[in-house]
Amino acid sequence: MIEEGDDLIDEQDEPKETITRVTGMYKDWFLDYASYVILERAVPAIEDGFKPVQRRIMHSMKDLDDGRYNKVANIVGHTMQYHPHGDASIADAMVQIGQKDLLIDTQGNWGNILTGDRAAASRYIEARISKFGLDVVFNPKITEWQASYDGRRKEPINLPVMFPLLLAQGGEGIAVGLSTKILPHNFIELIDASIKHLQGKRFTILPDFPTAGIADFSNYNDGLRGGKVRVRARISQHDKNTLVISELPFGTTTSSLIDSILKANDKGKIRVKKIEDNTAAEVEILVHLPSGLSPDKTIDALYAFTNCESSISPLGCVIEDNKPLFVGVTEMLRRSTDNTVQLLKQELEIKLGEFEDQWHFASLERIFIENRIYRDIEEEETWEGVIGAIDKGLKPHIAHLKRPITTEDITRLTEIRIKRISKFDIDKAQQKIDALEDQIAEIKHHLAHLIDYAIAYFTRLKKDYGEGRERKTEIRIFDDVDATKVVIRNTKLYVNREEGFVGTSLKRDEYVADCSDIDDIIVFTKEGKMMVTKVDAKTFIGKGIIHVAVFKKKDKRTIYNMIYRDGRSGPSYIKRFAVTSITRDREYDLTNGNKGSVSLYFSANPNGEAEVVSINLRQAGSIKKLKWEVDFADILIKGRVSKGNLVTKYPIKRVELKEKGISTLKPRKIWFDETVQRLNVDGRGDLIGEFRGEDKLLIINQSGTVKTVTPEVTMHFDSSMIVMEKWVPKKPISVVYFNGEKEMYYVKRFLIEQEGREESFIPDHPNSQLEIVSTDWKPVAEVVFAKVRGKDRKENVKINLEEFIALKGISALGNQLTRDKVNQVNLLDPLPFLAPEEVHADELEVVDETEVSSSNAEDGGASKTNGNLDKDDEGQIKLFEN
Numbered sequence: 001m002i003e004e005g006d007d008l009i010d011e012q013d014e015p016k017e018t019i020t021r022v023t024g025m026y027k028d029w030f031l032d033y034a035s036y037v038i039l040e041r042a043v044p045a046i047e048d049g050f051k052p053v054q055r056r057i058m059h060s061m062k063d064l065d066d067g068r069y070n071k072v073a074n075i076v077g078h079t080m081q082y083h084p085h086g087d088a089s090i091a092d093a094m095v096q097i098g099q100k101d102l103l104i105d106t107q108g109n110w111g112n113i114l115t116g117d118r119a120a121a122s123r124y125i126e127a128r129i130s131k132f133g134l135d136v137v138f139n140p141k142i143t144e145w146q147a148s149y150d151g152r153r154k155e156p157i158n159l160p161v162m163f164p165l166l167l168a169q170g171g172e173g174i175a176v177g178l179s180t181k182i183l184p185h186n187f188i189e190l191i192d193a194s195i196k197h198l199q200g201k202r203f204t205i206l207p208d209f210p211t212a213g214i215a216d217f218s219n220y221n222d223g224l225r226g227g228k229v230r231v232r233a234r235i236s237q238h239d240k241n242t243l244v245i246s247e248l249p250f251g252t253t254t255s256s257l258i259d260s261i262l263k264a265n266d267k268g269k270i271r272v273k274k275i276e277d278n279t280a281a282e283v284e285i286l287v288h289l290p291s292g293l294s295p296d297k298t299i300d301a302l303y304a305f306t307n308c309e310s311s312i313s314p315l316g317c318v319i320e321d322n323k324p325l326f327v328g329v330t331e332m333l334r335r336s337t338d339n340t341v342q343l344l345k346q347e348l349e350i351k352l353g354e355f356e357d358q359w360h361f362a363s364l365e366r367i368f369i370e371n372r373i374y375r376d377i378e379e380e381e382t383w384e385g386v387i388g389a390i391d392k393g394l395k396p397h398i399a400h401l402k403r404p405i406t407t408e409d410i411t412r413l414t415e416i417r418i419k420r421i422s423k424f425d426i427d428k429a430q431q432k433i434d435a436l437e438d439q440i441a442e443i444k445h446h447l448a449h450l451i452d453y454a455i456a457y458f459t460r461l462k463k464d465y466g467e468g469r470e471r472k473t474e475i476r477i478f479d480d481v482d483a484t485k486v487v488i489r490n491t492k493l494y495v496n497r498e499e500g501f502v503g504t505s506l507k508r509d510e511y512v513a514d515c516s517d518i519d520d521i522i523v524f525t526k527e528g529k530m531m532v533t534k535v536d537a538k539t540f541i542g543k544g545i546i547h548v549a550v551f552k553k554k555d556k557r558t559i560y561n562m563i564y565r566d567g568r569s570g571p572s573y574i575k576r577f578a579v580t581s582i583t584r585d586r587e588y589d590l591t592n593g594n595k596g597s598v599s600l601y602f603s604a605n606p607n608g609e610a611e612v613v614s615i616n617l618r619q620a621g622s623i624k625k626l627k628w629e630v631d632f633a634d635i636l637i638k639g640r641v642s643k644g645n646l647v648t649k650y651p652i653k654r655v656e657l658k659e660k661g662i663s664t665l666k667p668r669k670i671w672f673d674e675t676v677q678r679l680n681v682d683g684r685g686d687l688i689g690e691f692r693g694e695d696k697l698l699i700i701n702q703s704g705t706v707k708t709v710t711p712e713v714t715m716h717f718d719s720s721m722i723v724m725e726k727w728v729p730k731k732p733i734s735v736v737y738f739n740g741e742k743e744m745y746y747v748k749r750f751l752i753e754q755e756g757r758e759e760s761f762i763p764d765h766p767n768s769q770l771e772i773v774s775t776d777w778k779p780v781a782e783v784v785f786a787k788v789r790g791k792d793r794k795e796n797v798k799i800n801l802e803e804f805i806a807l808k809g810i811s812a813l814g815n816q817l818t819r820d821k822v823n824q825v826n827l828l829d830p831l832p833f834l835a836p837e838e839v840h841a842d843e844l845e846v847v848d849e850t851e852v853s854s855s856n857a858e859d860g861g862a863s864k865t866n867g868n869l870d871k872d873d874e875g876q877i878k879l880f881e882n
Helices: 025-042 052-064 072-079 087-099 131-136 165-169 187-198 254-266 295-305 329-370 373-377 383-397 407-414 418-422 426-448 450-465 849-859
Strands: 015-017 104-107 126-129 144-147 154-158 171-174 179-182 214-219 228-232 234-239 242-247 274-277 285-288 309-312 317-320 323-326 491-496 501-503 510-515 520-525 529-534 545-551 559-565 572-577 598-605 612-617 627-631 645-648 652-659 668-673 678-680 686-691 697-701 705-709 721-726 733-739 744-750 769-774 780-785 797-800 822-828
Touching (some): 025 052, 025 171, 052 126, 072 087, 087 104, 131 450, 165 187, 165 329, 187 329, 234 295, 242 295, 254 295, 295 309, 329 373, 329 383, 329 426, 426 450, 491 545, 520 598, 545 598, 598 652, 612 645
Antiparallel strands (some): 104 126, 171 179, 214 228, 317 323, 491 501, 491 510, 520 529, 520 545, 572 645, 612 627, 668 686, 697 705, 733 744
């Protein structure tokens, strides 16, 4: 057994290592220090949500509070009477509280959480407790006190905070051996959750950040260890060459965000022309892009390679009973709400006692004066005699009192001045007693219905202080950004086919494509081998490279067509396959595996094209047919390990391309996932349609803009988007809008005139507003008229928009809907119409006039008219005949 202080030696008595055990005071010093840092500096208490320095700051501000602003330097100096640390730490903690705009009413330059600018020196800025802070934080009567660190003063053990303050402000600290990171939550949502808890209902609370932004809380894990929150900046497209960052992810500033963008640009991950920071009260960072760069891909690249997206790991750790407690935000809210109920109960009980004491003395005072008991003491010569005389005079009148009379009560009666006795008004005294009885009854009712009282308390807080505290951070589920799809191709890939090398340093050899340093490349050789490897300066693959390209993971559209000879003299096979997943740097054999196999023909087709090739055989023996054609379209697409179909058992002299083919793949189905606001080909969300290469997507926004775009999974969509569907070029768009300049409703129908360009179809006036938009062939609208004073409201009118106005240009004003005052316009179910069979967009024929008339006749519709609604002699709109 090794005793304390002994050296550890081996069996040969050769010293190898010395272990010195600490004893005495050294033994406890580290634990004492760790406990002090955890309890007194870094971690907030669950009872009031304050760290010790924050609690002492608020207590000092209450000491100094007279309704006016105080210099922060004065508050800091006063706090040092309670806090045994320097003024800098106190000032920094106070600035952090002030920037959260909840407990402190600030004046002066308190810094900017958006830009990261520091606050001015504490001698230049001022502060006072906010109305909310005075309302929910302080009540000396229910506060427990302790001696300050030097014993000269008293400070609160915990402040009686009657609100989930810790969750509203958030908290962060690093101690010895543990840390805490509690994210801020929304003021209104916390109150609603507290009310639900009191009502016995389930609730969920999620963080809300002062910097706004967008956040994915799907892995929040109730704020416990192991959870993760993904936060993103809000980025929108200002124009085709400019992006606007208008909200920041939590934990970043405009300075750190811009620095990360510049670093990514320097590394070649993204390409930026210029950055402008116009941030003032609101964030506005303009990111100018080089011409020809996709804004949608750049937005994803900003999320992938810069601080525009980051992840936060919450860790709910608080102090309870002088011990660290790891707890989720749901439990924190429950405990805070339950603590608020108990504090409200204590407050009511104290008020009840005060009112009962007031009622007791008011009743004694009335008895004392009304029955002129004060005259009984005129002949008494001793104090004991005075007390006894008053006590004797009161006894016949005190049956209704709620507690016995004490000497202190009688002493107070003797202190009543003669002037008060002479002016005593019995009616007013009784009114005061009645008012006190009402207040006592009210408090007893609150105590009997404590939960209802607490709910009313939280409801009042929401009403008084909730204005302007709505949620800032948008809750959304993020899709994962594939960095390889959005990274800028900042380097060039080369190949030396004969020697079998590929890489970015082979600048004297054949150029392949632009690539990035995070890309994978796929390589095929003459021997029928395939390998996928990381982009590098120079990599040996194998001699006889026949194809090299940047590899796309999970790519089912790129189809490889191949004809190979099995072995040195074996038969030849044909196969078609895709490469969707592989193991990097592993060599795959695409032939049957026999030695001497060779690839006779190979092509890579990005959209599954199937060409026609000519097979030429060598002259041997009695072969009659030496040449014929093979169409790859006749070959099924299978896995890369398949053997393939037999082409011939005879030796092939050569294979020649006869005719380029068309795609044999089905049109690509595209879905829109409302949850993440992104397109996908994985079947998530609502199916938009089947798209060929030339098909476009039609997008209409509430602002009155329309555009057609090629659908890509990297696209971003504006929150004001109201229409997204597959575009049929000859299908009209019908619109009813309010013209702000003319203050009238107008109708127009138009076709898209310029593909790929965003165009506005309502006048550029602040009051112009899109009312309804329809992409149906024969839409129907309902006009609801407003009530005019002195007249009966006109009946609703149905309008066939296809008959109401002919097709016009997208910039046309349209036709006036009506001169009568309109309340609203509703879109109804369209009329039946046999749409042309959907084929390729460029093959769709315009329906001629006779076909339209015929269709209308079958539907029972009237003939096409132009202009305003037809009116009779009295100006009444004619009803549409169904």
